[in-house]
Structure formats: structure tokens, C-alpha cells
Amino acid sequence: MDDSVEPSGDNSNSRLAALLDGNPPRPPIVTTAIAEPPSARWREPLAVALILVLCDLTIYRGHGFAGYALLFAAAPLLLAFGSPRPRGGASVWIVGAMLLLLAVKLLWCGSGLLVATGFALIAAFAAALAGLCPYVIEVAVLASQTIVAGYEGIVFHWRTMDKRYVPFKRTKWLNITLPLGAIVAFGLLFILANPNLVASFGRGFDWLCRELQGFLEQFSPSVWEVLFWVAVFWITLGLLRPLIGRTQLFEQMSRRGPAAADQGETPSPATLYSAFRNMLVTVILLFAVYLAFEFHTLWFHDFEPGFYYSGYAHEGAAWLTVALALATAILSLVFRGRVLADARLPRLRRLAWVWSLENMLLAVAVYHRLSIYIGFNGMTRMRMVGIFGMTAVVIGFVLVVWKIVHNRDVVWLMRRHLWTVAIMVYLFALTPVDTIVTRYNVNRILSGDPAPSVQLCYHPINSEGVMLLTPLLGCDDKTIREGIGAMLAQRQAEAESTATRRRNNGWTAYQMADEIALQSLTSAEGNWAEYSAAVGRRDAAIRHFREYSYQWY
Secondary structure: OOOOOOOOHHHHHHHHHHHHOOOOOOOOOOOOOOOOOOOOOOHHHHHHHHHHHHHHHHHHOOOOHHHHHHHHHHHHHHHHHHOOOOOOOHHHHHHHHHHHHHHHHHHHHOOHHHHHHHHHHHHHHHHHHOOOOOOHHHHHHHHHOHHHHHHHHHHHHHHHHHOOOHHHOOHHHHHHHHHHHHHHHHHHHHHHOOHHHHHHHHHHHHHHHHHHHHHHHHHOOOHHHHHHHHHHHHHHHHHHOOOOOOOHHHHHHHOOOOOHHHHOOOOOOOOOHHHHHHHHHHHHHHHHHHHHHHHHHHOOOOOOOOOOHHHHHHHHHHHHHHHHHHHHHHHHHHOOHHHHHOOOHHHHHHHHHHHHHHHHHHHHHHHHHHHHHHHHHOOOHHHHHHHHHHHHHHHHHHHHHHHHHHOOOHHHHHHHHHHHHHHHHHHHHHOOHHHHHHHHHHHHHHOOOOOOHHHHHHOOOOHHHHOOOHHHHHOOOHHHHHHHHHHHHHHHHHHHHHHHHHHHHOHHHOOHHHHHHHHHHHHOHHHHHHHHOOHHHHHHHHHHHHHHHHHHO
């Protein structure tokens, strides 16, 4: 998209008056409008109408994640089809591919996180279509302006239709509509001229009226559905015709560019150089002492009974992650502004490299603490979250190091940081977390370590994980074996009830993983037949299993 925005006359006058008064004008924080709105094309209203129907079918009348899968797979195609000024580029294809992968995961085994991620990616796709690089804050700004942009789009189309020449601008439509109109008109007259044809068409017309009446009775929209249509129509126009082209505040910050020394400025002493140097020396010494303590206390030896796993490996890992994030922020704030024009910058950088190495060792320590906790009583969803979150922090620290080496500005770093978080959330949403968690815990139990059984009792398991529990029916531990059998009997009953409800709700509620899990449970139901009919015995076995496994909580 063209970044230049022509100011209005009032804005030009205000700037001129500011210059005459001796006060330089302040740059606008956000550009407010594109100088010339894109021209109207027939594909745009058609795309809006199709998106409205798609949203009504998959969201308002939908009952599950399969509907959202169709929405996130088809909406990008319709937005690209109806965009007034579609801009190509790698970002359009990348975001489109991300939406397609997300739609596949929703069809397989959906979640609320996937749905929220999908809507965020739709906004990112609209930004890419408008020619913007889909940075996180820019996408959020674009999404926030859809209400105003939708209003502007409605006004634009209304004015376009009000022009007299528009209905006849595209005469090719008349080449089709006029012959069709003639066929309908003369065909109706010919039918009316023959009583037999009138009777035949009358019966057909009565059938059509009854079917249409039944359809309208079944699908007649409520007031809330009409309001939903209006909202979808409005927001879709806002996505197709965004007003905000670029966050000007960030562009002004970016124009300050890399290091001042690289822009030809004379190196000058930075006021805070000595303070920054002393701080880096201090934290280097502090980190060295702490890392020695960390490796001495938590590495290369067995832990005694009663070791405080939660405090060291769970809460402690979280605090060390905060320390690493704080180090990332400090390094980012030190190497900016006048410090970059100081002749003593290389010395400060050498200190930064030493501290960076210590931070990488600290990151290894955090991963080690997580592995201690996983080794104690198995894997959970939240421990997977911890792994992803810690990885995002490490990547953020690497980005800061890259910023220091290549003299990047704060805006560059902030955009990459937000991308890192967004991509980690997206990858976590796509990752078959319950498959990884359950497979790990089951393998641990089968190898003779019963501790991970607590995670099977006290944490929810979706259909991906349930399909991996059946090997535990051959476990040597009787309590675990019977508890898993009772859990699977309970899960089969729940799956059958869910399947019945989803068949009544229609195709939008379909989940492939649930169907496969139900088939797997049905084929193996003989292994827990004693619990299928005896609900009391089943509940007792599950309760005993929970009490038994709680010792490893």
C-alpha cells in the first residue's frame, strides 16, 4: 500500500500556521484515511454477501468447531476475491497458509484458543491484503478501526450507487439480464395461454410455495440474527476498506534508525555510560555466583525424599524466567540512544556478550528445572505452556542480541517480540498437546514408574489423548489398570452422548478426533464391560484410583 497520505486542506492550513508561529508541527500519531478510496467493483458486494452467509451458517447457526474450520478456510479466499485493491506478497500467502493449517486442526480437534487465533489471523490477512506487513500492533489497530471503516464503506457504496451512470456503466450485464427477462416474461404469457400448462405449473407452484414456507418457518431470522448480519456486514466492509494505512508513531520512531554513529553523527560521551557499565559488571558477577549455586544444588545428583519439587522446579523456574525476561528488557534499554554514539561502545558490548552468555546458561537452568518437575510426576498441559513460554523468552533474548549487533531500533525489536509471542501461541494451538502429554505419561507408567498416573486422574484429556490410554489396561499395577478401565467406560458413555448431540446439531459440530476416539472405544469396550453397566462400581474404581495416585501430586 502506498504509505503517503495526502493531508486535507484544514490539516495543511494548521501546519502552515504552526510554521509561521515558529512552532514545528507535530507528526500525526496515526494516519486517518486513504486519500482516494478504492473504486467499487461488483466482486466486493458479492464477497461481503458470501461472507455474511458463511458467518451466519458457521457462527450464528453453527454448533461446533467444524463450522469455524470452514469459516477460516473460506474467509481468506472471499476477502481476497472482494478486496478493492488486493496486494500480493509473501505475507498474504503465509497468513493464508497459517489459516488453512488452523482450519485442519479445528476439524480434527478444536479448542477455544484455536478459534480466537483464527479471528486474529483473519485480521492479519486483511492487513496483508491492504499492503501492510502484519505486525501485531498494526493488526490490532486495523481491527479496532473496522467500525469506522465499515461506516465509511457503506457511505462510499451508497454514494456510488447514487450516481446515475453507475447502473449502466457495465453494459455486459445487460447482455445477459435482458434476454433472461424476455424469456421469463414471454414464457409466463405462453403458460397462461394454455390451461393444461397452467394446471401443471400451478401444482408445481403450490409445491414450491409450501417448500418455501417451510424453509422460511425453519430459518426465519430473529432480531438477534439480523443484528448479527449487520455486524458481519459492517466489519467485513471495514476489513476490505481499512482507513488506517500505517501507525505513523512507529514510523517516526523507526526513522531514527540504527545507531547514531552509523548515520554520520560525531561520537559523543553518553551521560549514562558509566552507570550502564557499572550495572553490567555488577550483574555479571551476580549471575556468576548464582549460576555456580544453581549447578551445585540442582545438577548431577539425586533428590532426597521430601524434596520441594513444586517450589524449586515449578515456582522457581517461573521466577528464573522472569529474571531472564528482565535481563532482556535491560539489555534492550541500555543499547539505544546516545549510548550508541559513545566511542566507548565496544567495551560496553563486550560486557553485554559476557552477560548474554550467562543468560543463556540461566535459560538452560530453567529448562533443567522444568525437566526435574516433569521427571517427578509426568507431563501436563501447563508444563507444555512453560516450555513454549520459556522458548519465547529465549528467542526474545536472542533478538535483543541481534539488535545490539546490528544496531536495530526499538520499534524493530518490539515488532519481533510481539511476533514471537503470537507465533508461539499459534504453534501451541496447533500442537497436539494432549497426544504428547498422554503418550509420555503412559510410557512412563508402562516402564514401571506409576507417578505420572496422577496427571491422568486430575487433568482433563481430550479425544487425542484418550485414544492412547488403552495400553494401560495391561499395566501391572492393579489399581491403575482398574482405574483406567473405569475411566474409559465413563468416557465411552460421554462420547456416545456427545455424538448423539452433535448429530442433532448438524455438520458444524463435527470433530474427526471425537469420531475416531468413539470408534476406538467401542471396538475395545469388552475390556471394561464390568464397568459399563455398573455405574456405582465404576465410580468407586475411579475414586480409588484418584486416592491412590494423589500421593504423587
